[in-house]
Amino acid sequence: MIEGWVTGRRRISRASIAIALAASIALGGCGSDAPTPTYAYASQRPVTHVVAAGETLFHIAGEYGVSVGRLMAANGLSDPRELRAGQVLTIPGAYRAASMGTASSGVHRYTGERATRQFQWPVAQGVVSSGFGIRNGAMHEGVDIAAPAGTPVLAADGGIVIFSGTLHGYGNTVIIRHEDDYATVYAHNERNLVSEGARVARGQQVGEIGRSGRTTGANLHFEVRRDNVAKDPLAYLPEPASSDGISFAAAGGS
Numbered sequence: 001m002i003e004g005w006v007t008g009r010r011r012i013s014r015a016s017i018a019i020a021l022a023a024s025i026a027l028g029g030c031g032s033d034a035p036t037p038t039y040a041y042a043s044q045r046p047v048t049h050v051v052a053a054g055e056t057l058f059h060i061a062g063e064y065g066v067s068v069g070r071l072m073a074a075n076g077l078s079d080p081r082e083l084r085a086g087q088v089l090t091i092p093g094a095y096r097a098a099s100m101g102t103a104s105s106g107v108h109r110y111t112g113e114r115a116t117r118q119f120q121w122p123v124a125q126g127v128v129s130s131g132f133g134i135r136n137g138a139m140h141e142g143v144d145i146a147a148p149a150g151t152p153v154l155a156a157d158g159g160i161v162i163f164s165g166t167l168h169g170y171g172n173t174v175i176i177r178h179e180d181d182y183a184t185v186y187a188h189n190e191r192n193l194v195s196e197g198a199r200v201a202r203g204q205q206v207g208e209i210g211r212s213g214r215t216t217g218a219n220l221h222f223e224v225r226r227d228n229v230a231k232d233p234l235a236y237l238p239e240p241a242s243s244d245g246i247s248f249a250a251a252g253g254s
Contacts, residue, residue, distance in 0.1 A: 143222055
């Protein structure tokens with residue numbers, strides 16, 4: 001049985017986070033060759049879908065351009081294995097790209113209002129090569145920070161490791177649960193250096209940057225989530241000083 005944790009009045013399992021991450025990689029990808037999903041519906045009006053034999057939640061979410069998490073919530077599903085042929089699903093509406101910004105604009109220095117909760121940068125040196133937002137027609141739910149393979153990956157804050165393993169698309173991935181219902185995600189690692197259940201300190205090394213999963217080069221895919229909802233990580237990270245080792249690419253992504 002997979003352990004979960006309580007956020008507010010909801011119980012969110014490690015499995016649900018893994019599902020959400022796999023869906024975001026399937027829809028947005030972290031590589032320039034990531035496929036663009038078919039957005040069959042652009043409105044927010046719910047529609048229905050009859051599940052065909054062999055279909056999965058990931059396939060259906062990609063077809064309609066919604067996240068697996070939204071699809072599960074709209075249909076009261078707690079486990080993707082509950083899906084069965086002939087089942088009628090409510091599709092809660094497709095993402096609207098116009099309201100979500102673009103990942104390419106996110107590689108510039110962040111100019112929006114910063115969140116009250118602040119984490120530390122998960123690498124000491126690197127180039128933010130792709131930001132949070134719509135990329136290749138789909139949602140990219142984190143930032144990519146390019147750095148040489150083997151560069152230390154650091155915990156953005158203290159917490160408990162709730163996942164250390166491999167996820168499709170994300171490759172070697174570490175997920176850390178923090179206070180106030182936050183979690184941070186560290187993907188494409190060459191190696192994970194912590195185990196599930198371990199308590200880690202802010203700034204502790206948890207992995208090494210690599211090329212695992214779907215990526216076009218050595219980089220860290222970093223996410224900040226609250227209640228399993230992806231947030232723009234740059235709003236939760238301090239503005240790098242000119243003497244710091246963090247810089248921003250003009251365009252592109254990895």
